[in-house]
Amino acid sequence: MGEMTRKAGDATDRAESSDWLDHAVRAGLVAYGVVHLMIAWIALQLALGDQSGSASSTGALQQLTDEPFGELAIWLIAIGMLLLVVWRVLEAVGGHRGEEGKDLWLKRASSVLKGVIYAVIGWSAVQVATGSGSKGGSDDTTATVMNMSGGQFMVGLAGVLVIAYGVGQIVRAWTEKFREHLTAEGKSGEAGTAYIWFGKAGYAAKGVAIGIVGGLFLYAAYTHQAKKSGGLDQALHKVLQQPYGPVMLGVIAVGIGCYGLFCFARARHLSR
Structure with missing residues (x-):
């Protein structure tokens, strides 16, 4: 069991230090930024009196469908969120090696929480793209x-x-x-x-x-x-x-x- 744990940790280290993960995180952060800009735009419209949109991640994604290439953008956002989930899972499993004790577990718990947030946005994107979102x-x-x-x-x-x-x-x-x-x-x-x-x-x-x-x-x-x-x-x-x-x-x-x-x-x- 100890050998398996060590090998799993080594695999996580290799993944976390790889160039592909850097590219994946960058792509995910761009997608995350787009979602926030869309939420900001809807919230600003709301402040100016237009209450037709929903100032949430789902509302932002739904509004994005009305734009040219909107459906493609939503699928790219869903993929970007998935990439961020992978990153946070790797962090939660074997990341934060420089921390010890309580700080280590708090950092890993934070990674789990962020992964859940990204997963929720990603799932919302899939639902909007497929038209299966719950009312x-x-x-x-x-x-x-x-x-x-x-x-x-x-x-x-x-x-x-x-x-x-x-x-x-x-x-x-x-x-x-x-x-x-x-x-x-x-x-x-x-x-x-x-x-x-x-x-x-x-x-x-x-x-x-x-x-x-x-x-x-x-x-x-x-x-x-x-x-x-x-x-x-x-x-x-x-x-x-x-x-x-x-x-x-x-x-x-x-x-x-x-x-x-x-x-x-x-x-x-x-x-x-």
């Missing part, structure tokens, strides 16, 4: 969980975890920890300064939006009303309903767009 919303899933034994607690816990993740994104923006994802060249000069600002705005905006999603889940658990929960689209609509909502939503939309641009910068100056 049910996130509140349907929440209602199913809520009706389980201990479901109210699980929905509340999910809300806490989502808020924690959102706060983590804001902390990354404040501390500029995301700089580790760029090579030295990607952090230098005027271009590097722009990339850093894209990252700061992008991570902060994503953190705020994700935190609101978590808050919706907490409120749904507290009131025992699944329809009070929601995904990114519902969260941005909540922002719109607040005083100066269109302005705040516009700022978040620009921030999400900046995250998309940072994904492009990261793809060009990749540091894994």
Whole structure:
């Protein structure tokens, strides 16, 4: 068993250090950036009064189908997300070798979580491309969980975890920890300064939006009303309903767009 574990670790090391994985990650990050730019565009339209689109990854993909070569683009996004899932699986299985103890397991758990996020977007892309997407919303899933034994607690816990993740994104923006994802060249000069600002705005905006999603889940658990929960689209609509909502939503939309641009910068100056 020890020999098999060692061989598996060696295989993972070879895969993680290979050029093909670099190319795969770059392609995936470009696809991820496109999705965020589309979400940002829909959110900006929402802030300006057009509520015809859904400001979510699925909504962004659906809007992309109306563009020339839209279906091809969606399939490329699905492939890009799959490549990112492969990368995160390799990280979760044998990556982060420089870490030990609790830090190692936290890093690997983070890789799993990111892999799940990429997988969800990728599966949404496949559903949109094949026309098999479900019409049910996130509140349907929440209602199913809520009706389980201990479901109210699980929905509340999910809300806490989502808020924690959102706060983590804001902390990354404040501390500029995301700089580790760029090579030295990607952090230098005027271009590097722009990339850093894209990252700061992008991570902060994503953190705020994700935190609101978590808050919706907490409120749904507290009131025992699944329809009070929601995904990114519902969260941005909540922002719109607040005083100066269109302005705040516009700022978040620009921030999400900046995250998309940072994904492009990261793809060009990749540091894994």
